[in-house]
Amino acid sequence: MELGSINHLALTVSNLQYSEDFYNFFLGFMGYEQGEKTEHLILWFSHNGVVTISPANPSSPNQNHDRYSPGLHHLAFSADSREQVDELYQKLVDRGVEILDTPAEYDYLPGYYAVYWLDPDGIKLEFVHTPNWPPTEHPDSC
Ligand SMILES: [Zn+2]
Structure with a gap:
Protein backbone atom coordinates (compact mmCIF):
# COMPACT_ATOMS: atom_id res chain seq x y z
CA MET A 1 0.00 0.00 0.00
CA GLU A 2 1.14 3.50 -0.72
CA LEU A 3 1.62 5.91 2.12
CA GLY A 4 -1.68 7.50 3.07
CA SER A 5 -3.84 5.44 0.70
CA ILE A 6 -7.13 4.31 2.20
CA ASN A 7 -6.52 0.95 3.84
CA HIS A 8 -10.07 -0.05 4.73
CA LEU A 9 -13.46 1.40 5.18
CA ALA A 10 -15.77 0.39 8.05
CA LEU A 11 -19.44 1.32 7.86
CA THR A 12 -22.26 0.87 10.35
CA VAL A 13 -25.65 -0.33 9.11
CA SER A 14 -29.06 -0.65 10.72
CA ASN A 15 -29.89 -4.09 9.25
CA LEU A 16 -26.88 -6.33 8.74
CA GLN A 17 -28.74 -8.99 6.73
CA TYR A 18 -30.35 -6.53 4.36
CA SER A 19 -27.16 -4.55 3.88
CA GLU A 20 -25.14 -7.74 3.32
CA ASP A 21 -27.20 -8.51 0.23
CA PHE A 22 -26.99 -4.93 -0.94
CA TYR A 23 -23.23 -4.56 -0.47
CA ASN A 24 -22.56 -8.02 -1.84
CA PHE A 25 -24.45 -7.04 -4.98
CA PHE A 26 -22.50 -3.93 -5.94
CA LEU A 27 -19.15 -4.79 -4.35
CA GLY A 28 -19.27 -8.11 -6.20
CA PHE A 29 -19.82 -6.20 -9.43
CA MET A 30 -16.68 -4.21 -8.58
CA GLY A 31 -14.58 -7.32 -8.02
CA TYR A 32 -14.73 -7.62 -4.24
CA GLU A 33 -15.04 -11.02 -2.62
CA GLN A 34 -16.89 -11.60 0.60
CA GLY A 35 -14.61 -12.73 3.39
CA GLU A 36 -15.07 -12.90 7.14
CA LYS A 37 -18.63 -12.90 8.40
CA THR A 38 -19.68 -12.79 12.03
CA GLU A 39 -22.69 -11.34 13.79
CA HIS A 40 -20.59 -8.22 14.41
CA LEU A 41 -18.95 -7.70 11.02
CA ILE A 42 -19.07 -8.66 7.34
CA LEU A 43 -15.96 -8.05 5.27
CA TRP A 44 -15.27 -7.73 1.53
CA PHE A 45 -11.81 -7.51 0.03
CA SER A 46 -10.18 -6.93 -3.32
CA HIS A 47 -6.75 -5.85 -4.49
CA ASN A 48 -8.01 -2.32 -3.77
CA GLY A 49 -8.68 -2.84 -0.09
CA VAL A 50 -11.28 -3.85 2.42
CA VAL A 51 -14.84 -2.74 3.13
CA THR A 52 -16.69 -3.84 6.25
CA ILE A 53 -20.19 -3.36 7.59
CA SER A 54 -21.18 -3.76 11.22
CA PRO A 55 -24.56 -3.53 12.92
CA ALA A 56 -25.55 -0.29 14.56
CA ASN A 57 -26.02 -0.17 18.31
CA PRO A 58 -29.63 -1.33 18.84
CA SER A 59 -30.15 1.47 21.34
CA SER A 60 -29.12 4.12 18.81
CA PRO A 61 -32.01 6.12 17.42
CA ASN A 62 -33.22 4.48 14.21
CA GLN A 63 -32.62 7.18 11.65
CA ASN A 64 -31.24 7.43 8.16
CA HIS A 65 -27.74 8.64 7.55
CA ASP A 66 -27.57 12.40 6.99
CA ARG A 67 -24.67 13.30 4.73
CA TYR A 68 -25.03 16.95 5.71
CA SER A 69 -24.35 16.20 9.37
CA PRO A 70 -20.74 15.78 10.57
CA GLY A 71 -19.29 12.50 9.33
CA LEU A 72 -19.26 10.78 5.97
CA HIS A 73 -20.73 12.71 3.04
ZN1 LIG B 1 -17.69 12.01 -5.25
Whole structure:
Protein backbone atom coordinates (compact mmCIF):
# COMPACT_ATOMS: atom_id res chain seq x y z
CA MET A 1 0.00 0.00 0.00
CA GLU A 2 1.14 3.50 -0.72
CA LEU A 3 1.62 5.91 2.12
CA GLY A 4 -1.68 7.50 3.07
CA SER A 5 -3.84 5.44 0.70
CA ILE A 6 -7.13 4.31 2.20
CA ASN A 7 -6.52 0.95 3.84
CA HIS A 8 -10.07 -0.05 4.73
CA LEU A 9 -13.46 1.40 5.18
CA ALA A 10 -15.77 0.39 8.05
CA LEU A 11 -19.44 1.32 7.86
CA THR A 12 -22.26 0.87 10.35
CA VAL A 13 -25.65 -0.33 9.11
CA SER A 14 -29.06 -0.65 10.72
CA ASN A 15 -29.89 -4.09 9.25
CA LEU A 16 -26.88 -6.33 8.74
CA GLN A 17 -28.74 -8.99 6.73
CA TYR A 18 -30.35 -6.53 4.36
CA SER A 19 -27.16 -4.55 3.88
CA GLU A 20 -25.14 -7.74 3.32
CA ASP A 21 -27.20 -8.51 0.23
CA PHE A 22 -26.99 -4.93 -0.94
CA TYR A 23 -23.23 -4.56 -0.47
CA ASN A 24 -22.56 -8.02 -1.84
CA PHE A 25 -24.45 -7.04 -4.98
CA PHE A 26 -22.50 -3.93 -5.94
CA LEU A 27 -19.15 -4.79 -4.35
CA GLY A 28 -19.27 -8.11 -6.20
CA PHE A 29 -19.82 -6.20 -9.43
CA MET A 30 -16.68 -4.21 -8.58
CA GLY A 31 -14.58 -7.32 -8.02
CA TYR A 32 -14.73 -7.62 -4.24
CA GLU A 33 -15.04 -11.02 -2.62
CA GLN A 34 -16.89 -11.60 0.60
CA GLY A 35 -14.61 -12.73 3.39
CA GLU A 36 -15.07 -12.90 7.14
CA LYS A 37 -18.63 -12.90 8.40
CA THR A 38 -19.68 -12.79 12.03
CA GLU A 39 -22.69 -11.34 13.79
CA HIS A 40 -20.59 -8.22 14.41
CA LEU A 41 -18.95 -7.70 11.02
CA ILE A 42 -19.07 -8.66 7.34
CA LEU A 43 -15.96 -8.05 5.27
CA TRP A 44 -15.27 -7.73 1.53
CA PHE A 45 -11.81 -7.51 0.03
CA SER A 46 -10.18 -6.93 -3.32
CA HIS A 47 -6.75 -5.85 -4.49
CA ASN A 48 -8.01 -2.32 -3.77
CA GLY A 49 -8.68 -2.84 -0.09
CA VAL A 50 -11.28 -3.85 2.42
CA VAL A 51 -14.84 -2.74 3.13
CA THR A 52 -16.69 -3.84 6.25
CA ILE A 53 -20.19 -3.36 7.59
CA SER A 54 -21.18 -3.76 11.22
CA PRO A 55 -24.56 -3.53 12.92
CA ALA A 56 -25.55 -0.29 14.56
CA ASN A 57 -26.02 -0.17 18.31
CA PRO A 58 -29.63 -1.33 18.84
CA SER A 59 -30.15 1.47 21.34
CA SER A 60 -29.12 4.12 18.81
CA PRO A 61 -32.01 6.12 17.42
CA ASN A 62 -33.22 4.48 14.21
CA GLN A 63 -32.62 7.18 11.65
CA ASN A 64 -31.24 7.43 8.16
CA HIS A 65 -27.74 8.64 7.55
CA ASP A 66 -27.57 12.40 6.99
CA ARG A 67 -24.67 13.30 4.73
CA TYR A 68 -25.03 16.95 5.71
CA SER A 69 -24.35 16.20 9.37
CA PRO A 70 -20.74 15.78 10.57
CA GLY A 71 -19.29 12.50 9.33
CA LEU A 72 -19.26 10.78 5.97
CA HIS A 73 -20.73 12.71 3.04
CA HIS A 74 -20.34 10.01 0.39
CA LEU A 75 -18.13 7.21 -0.76
CA ALA A 76 -16.88 6.81 -4.34
CA PHE A 77 -15.59 3.67 -6.07
CA SER A 78 -13.59 3.73 -9.30
CA ALA A 79 -14.81 2.30 -12.59
CA ASP A 80 -12.57 1.19 -15.45
CA SER A 81 -14.87 2.68 -18.08
CA ARG A 82 -18.06 4.62 -18.67
CA GLU A 83 -19.66 1.40 -19.84
CA GLN A 84 -19.14 -0.07 -16.38
CA VAL A 85 -20.84 2.96 -14.84
CA ASP A 86 -23.80 2.46 -17.16
CA GLU A 87 -23.87 -1.28 -16.51
CA LEU A 88 -23.96 -0.89 -12.74
CA TYR A 89 -26.58 1.83 -13.08
CA GLN A 90 -28.84 -0.57 -14.97
CA LYS A 91 -28.34 -3.26 -12.33
CA LEU A 92 -29.16 -0.76 -9.58
CA VAL A 93 -32.34 0.26 -11.39
CA ASP A 94 -33.30 -3.38 -11.94
CA ARG A 95 -32.87 -3.94 -8.23
CA GLY A 96 -35.03 -0.97 -7.34
CA VAL A 97 -32.26 0.99 -5.68
CA GLU A 98 -32.85 4.69 -5.03
CA ILE A 99 -30.77 6.57 -7.61
CA LEU A 100 -29.68 10.08 -6.68
CA ASP A 101 -28.11 11.05 -10.00
CA THR A 102 -28.17 9.01 -13.20
CA PRO A 103 -24.94 8.44 -15.15
CA ALA A 104 -23.66 11.71 -16.56
CA GLU A 105 -20.54 13.72 -17.17
CA TYR A 106 -19.81 16.13 -14.36
CA ASP A 107 -17.60 19.22 -14.48
CA TYR A 108 -15.40 18.22 -11.53
CA LEU A 109 -12.59 17.06 -13.81
CA PRO A 110 -12.37 16.54 -17.58
CA GLY A 111 -14.24 13.35 -18.48
CA TYR A 112 -15.63 12.77 -14.97
CA TYR A 113 -18.53 10.32 -15.46
CA ALA A 114 -20.48 9.01 -12.48
CA VAL A 115 -23.67 7.58 -11.03
CA TYR A 116 -24.85 8.19 -7.46
CA TRP A 117 -27.20 6.12 -5.32
CA LEU A 118 -28.17 5.47 -1.70
CA ASP A 119 -27.46 2.45 0.44
CA PRO A 120 -30.31 1.09 2.63
CA ASP A 121 -29.38 3.52 5.43
CA GLY A 122 -29.13 6.56 3.19
CA ILE A 123 -25.35 6.56 2.72
CA LYS A 124 -24.56 8.16 -0.64
CA LEU A 125 -22.47 5.94 -2.91
CA GLU A 126 -20.80 6.78 -6.20
CA PHE A 127 -19.27 4.82 -9.08
CA VAL A 128 -17.03 7.02 -11.19
CA HIS A 129 -14.80 6.81 -14.21
CA THR A 130 -12.17 9.48 -14.69
CA PRO A 131 -9.70 9.22 -17.57
CA ASN A 132 -6.88 10.55 -15.40
CA TRP A 133 -6.83 9.50 -11.77
CA PRO A 134 -5.34 10.45 -9.40
CA PRO A 135 -5.86 13.98 -10.65
CA THR A 136 -2.91 16.06 -11.71
CA GLU A 137 -5.01 19.18 -11.39
CA HIS A 138 -7.08 20.25 -8.42
CA PRO A 139 -10.62 18.87 -8.82
CA ASP A 140 -13.43 21.39 -8.42
CA SER A 141 -15.30 18.83 -6.34
CA CYS A 142 -16.34 15.22 -6.80
ZN1 LIG B 1 -17.69 12.01 -5.25
